[in-house]
Amino acid sequence: MTHPAVETTGLTKNYGDVEAVRGIDLTVHRGEIFGFLGPNGAGKSTTISMLCTLTTPTGGMARVAGHDVVRERDSVRRSIGLVFQDPTLDGYLTAERNLRFHAELYGVPRADIGPRLQGVLDMVGLWDRRAAKVATFSGGMRRRLEIARGLLHSPRVLFLDEPTVGLDPQTRSSIWSYIRELKEAEDITVFLTTHYMDEAEHCDRIAIMDGGRIIALDTPAALKAGVGKDRIQIQTDDGPAAVAALDERFGIKAVASRDVVVFQVEEGERFVPELFSRSGLPIRSVSVARPSLDDVFMSYTGRSIRDSESAGAARGAAALAAARGGRR
Numbered sequence: 001m002t003h004p005a006v007e008t009t010g011l012t013k014n015y016g017d018v019e020a021v022r023g024i025d026l027t028v029h030r031g032e033i034f035g036f037l038g039p040n041g042a043g044k045s046t047t048i049s050m051l052c053t054l055t056t057p058t059g060g061m062a063r064v065a066g067h068d069v070v071r072e073r074d075s076v077r078r079s080i081g082l083v084f085q086d087p088t089l090d091g092y093l094t095a096e097r098n099l100r101f102h103a104e105l106y107g108v109p110r111a112d113i114g115p116r117l118q119g120v121l122d123m124v125g126l127w128d129r130r131a132a133k134v135a136t137f138s139g140g141m142r143r144r145l146e147i148a149r150g151l152l153h154s155p156r157v158l159f160l161d162e163p164t165v166g167l168d169p170q171t172r173s174s175i176w177s178y179i180r181e182l183k184e185a186e187d188i189t190v191f192l193t194t195h196y197m198d199e200a201e202h203c204d205r206i207a208i209m210d211g212g213r214i215i216a217l218d219t220p221a222a223l224k225a226g227v228g229k230d231r232i233q234i235q236t237d238d239g240p241a242a243v244a245a246l247d248e249r250f251g252i253k254a255v256a257s258r259d260v261v262v263f264q265v266e267e268g269e270r271f272v273p274e275l276f277s278r279s280g281l282p283i284r285s286v287s288v289a290r291p292s293l294d295d296v297f298m299s300y301t302g303r304s305i306r307d308s309e310s311a312g313a314a315r316g317a318a319a320l321a322a323a324r325g326g327r328r
């Protein structure tokens with residue numbers, strides 16, 4: 001198989017006047033963990049729905065595992081696993097029953113179901129809980145079970161829409177370990193959406209979406225490097241002397257405000273040891289601040305993802321209030 005895991009050109013979706021997705025060109029390579037990062041309403045879920053054949057595009061083309069999402073829907077569906085924001089497990093059934101039901105639905109050969117079931121349940125640490133009803137599971141356990149279910153039929157591409165939304169930090173981090181393990185253990189591409197900056201950092205590459213468009217696409221490191229350098233702040237006994245020493249020894253232009261000196265370098269982590277060994281300065285403290293993915297988003301849009309979200313929430317609340325008012 002030589003085709004990319006996902007390939008789109010000019011992929012578009014309009015809902016009436018709303019241009020939810022405005023012409024997306026994208027290639028996701030096999031074996032990648034690829035992330036869509038963007039605020040609510042950016043068009044992430046709509047794009048994923050089109051790739052999963054759940055929503056028909058208004059225009060453009062998309063292929064998943066080499067199959068066209070409109071003309072070869074069934075082939076696409078056999079090639080993918082899905083984990084959506086809204087849970088779809090049956091709480092009255094045991095974990096195992098939920099998975100067996102899914103395996104039958106997807107036509108996993110009977111002889112393969114047992115070993116495959118154990119494989120995926122082991123991977124997410126739920127093999128021992130297989131006989132328990134899902135209703136007794138915590139939010140994190142349910143999400144892990146959903147991921148296991150998405151993998152049961154050995155998909156080529158696993159789509160995860162906000163896989164860790166609403167979960168506590170510890171569970172989020174354990175879900176990320178599973179995702180990374182998965183990449184090692186199975187020949188699979190993972191395509192996910194998130195609006196958590198720290199999560200996007202785990203991806204091999206990310207596309208930042210806003211207003212239905214991809215506004216930037218690269219590795220997290222390259223995106224951040226494009227924004228600017230690391231910012232180093234030191235506290236020393238004599239600010240002006242430190243500024244002069246930094247210029248003389250490293251050619252760095254720093255600014256001092258009393259005993260606090262601030263400057264920028266390409267790679268802060270590499271520079272700090274040099275700073276201590278070569279500057280000859282009496283340094284009391286040092287801190288390094290990296291450009292974040294939020295800085296990247298801000299550099300392209302002029303606002304932060306969090307601000308965009310709260311603006312969206314405010315609009316949503318206003319619309320809801322208007323709708324309620326209208327009904328009265």
Ligand SMILES: Nc1ncnc2c1ncn2[C@@H]1O[C@H](COP(=O)(O)OP(=O)(O)OP(=O)(O)O)[C@@H](O)[C@H]1O
Pocket residue numbers: 015018019020021038039040041042043044045046047195
């Ligand atoms: N079924 C629909 N009918 C009308 N408009 C829709 C529909 N689905 C999505 N939209 C609109 O399309 C735009 C993109 O929504 P989408 O859900 O894809 O964004 P998102 O980035 O996934 O955000 P979220 O993280 O909140 O799901 C929004 O303006 C949304 O209101």
